[in-house]
Amino acid sequence: MDPFASPHNLDRELHSLLALASSNLCDWFAESDSHNPIPDSFELPEVYPAKKGISNKVLLSELQLLMNGSYRPSHPGSLAHLDPPPLSASIVGELICAGLNNNLLADELSPSLSSLERNLCKWFCRKMGLGDLSGGVAASGGSLSNLMALVMARNFAGLGSDPSAVFFASDDCHVSFTKALRIMGLKQESLQKIPTDDKGKLDISSLSSNLKKIKSQGKKCFAVVATAGTTVRGAIDPLSEISRICKKEKVWLHVDGAIGGIYGLSTKTSEIVQGLGSADSITVNPQKLLGIAKTSSLLLVANKNHLSSTFSTGLPYAEPITGSDFHGGELGIQGTRSAEALKLWIGLRQLGEEGIEKILLDSIKRRCYLESIIDSSKFKIISGPLHLLALTPINYTSSQASDWSIKTRNFLLVNQFMLSRPMYGDRYYLKAVMGNPNTKFEDLKLLANLINNSII
Numbered sequence: 001m002d003p004f005a006s007p008h009n010l011d012r013e014l015h016s017l018l019a020l021a022s023s024n025l026c027d028w029f030a031e032s033d034s035h036n037p038i039p040d041s042f043e044l045p046e047v048y049p050a051k052k053g054i055s056n057k058v059l060l061s062e063l064q065l066l067m068n069g070s071y072r073p074s075h076p077g078s079l080a081h082l083d084p085p086p087l088s089a090s091i092v093g094e095l096i097c098a099g100l101n102n103n104l105l106a107d108e109l110s111p112s113l114s115s116l117e118r119n120l121c122k123w124f125c126r127k128m129g130l131g132d133l134s135g136g137v138a139a140s141g142g143s144l145s146n147l148m149a150l151v152m153a154r155n156f157a158g159l160g161s162d163p164s165a166v167f168f169a170s171d172d173c174h175v176s177f178t179k180a181l182r183i184m185g186l187k188q189e190s191l192q193k194i195p196t197d198d199k200g201k202l203d204i205s206s207l208s209s210n211l212k213k214i215k216s217q218g219k220k221c222f223a224v225v226a227t228a229g230t231t232v233r234g235a236i237d238p239l240s241e242i243s244r245i246c247k248k249e250k251v252w253l254h255v256d257g258a259i260g261g262i263y264g265l266s267t268k269t270s271e272i273v274q275g276l277g278s279a280d281s282i283t284v285n286p287q288k289l290l291g292i293a294k295t296s297s298l299l300l301v302a303n304k305n306h307l308s309s310t311f312s313t314g315l316p317y318a319e320p321i322t323g324s325d326f327h328g329g330e331l332g333i334q335g336t337r338s339a340e341a342l343k344l345w346i347g348l349r350q351l352g353e354e355g356i357e358k359i360l361l362d363s364i365k366r367r368c369y370l371e372s373i374i375d376s377s378k379f380k381i382i383s384g385p386l387h388l389l390a391l392t393p394i395n396y397t398s399s400q401a402s403d404w405s406i407k408t409r410n411f412l413l414v415n416q417f418m419l420s421r422p423m424y425g426d427r428y429y430l431k432a433v434m435g436n437p438n439t440k441f442e443d444l445k446l447l448a449n450l451i452n453n454s455i456i
């Protein structure tokens with residue numbers, strides 16, 4: 001049994017292994033709604049390699065154990081996080097990507113796929129309204145895209161070694177910015193938090209006054225982060241107004257559109273993220289709503305030269321690239337990278353522009369519907385224009401809200417609905433993300449009923 005596919009002729013063993021594994025995966029999908037979104041318990045297979053390798057039959061049975069213990073994103077009640085089921089073409093893209101095993105580090109290790117990534121990023125940039133000089137790079141997740149954006153912004157401002165450099169983001173910005181500042185060797189106070197308004201959006205006047213204050217203290221600001229789609233409620237910061245301030249103050253604007261950026265892809269939803277195109281950089285995560293298999297995140301930049309001027313080191317062990325482009329490994333923090341653009345490209349091709357638009361519009365419809373049938377005399381609902389909402393009982397103390405959230409989350413799980421339980425402000429909420437295309441209005445009626453009756 002040769003564990004590598006034959007380079008000479010059809011490898012029947014690989015053929016049969018793929019067929020069996022695909023069949024098991026299809027069965028796993030098919031039985032999704034007869035299980036809970038997450039299993040109550042699970043059994044791990046043997047973890048360490050045995051002395052001798054095991055047969056394909058045993059491999060598949062061990063694999064099955066892991067599959068049985070997995071979260072099921074395609075269950076109609078899987079509504080907890082930003083993890084929708086994968087598009088079928090995207091699954092194929094991931095499989096083929098593993099088989100090709102190309103490396104986006106350098107063009108010679110991924111000739112067609114490096115070119116695909118460049119062109120796909122360009123398409124995203126155009127759709128998001130970035131200009132002719134724009135470009136981007138794929139990164140393994142939004143946290144990494146955000147980190148790279150900040151490193152680039154700091155480099156652009158010439159503040160790479162200034163410990164007093166600061167950046168601004170709202171109170172509701174994602175935790176990845178806290179990680180970023182630690183990695184960048186900055187102090188906690190380098191992240192200047194701006195309060196949000198009652199809709200969860202960054203307060204503009206506070207941003208203006210804080211920028212002035214920082215200046216008067218002799219500190220330098222290298223970026224303002226605006227969030228297009230906050231993690232708990234999907235709020236969109238006022239992008240156009242923030243951009244005007246950034247232009248006036250000559251400060252880099254990074255939009256963390258890991259959640260909401262994708263709405264820029266359709267003219268029917270792009271108004272929600274108006275102003276996106278005036279950013280210097282944008283994080284967008286097709287994995288979070290479009291059903292591109294994880295991970296899929298892009299860092300898009302209005303002027304792609306900023307990527308290379310920040311990250312390029314030369315790649316002395318790879319053939320130089322012709323033209324003005326840089327190797328993928330010179331456009332970001334990662335060296336070796338898998339060709340994540342492949343599953344993104346094939347997923348988008350499968351959907352077409354109409355399919356993309358439908359996913360975006362349907363997600364908002366589901367959120368609006370759920371919002372309309374939750375009893376607003378019992379619950380405070382927080383949401384924005386996207387597909388997320390969170391709710392907590394009105395008139396509960398924060399300790400009562402905490403007890404309610406634990407009890408209700410468990411009760412919903414027993415009834416095959418999985419919601420998450422974020423802490424927001426001073427209390428716990430239950431959060432529902434309407435990114436699952438398998439969730440029908442009937443399911444939402446049932447869910448609302450259970451939630452409404454969780455308080456008498």
Ligand SMILES: Cc1ncc(COP(=O)(O)O)c(C=O)c1O
Pocket residue numbers: 082140141142143144146174176227229230231256258259285297
């Ligand atoms: C607003 C926002 N930005 C960034 C991220 C980080 O993305 P990732 O989990 O892909 O690193 C998240 C994750 O949920 C998010 O909600």
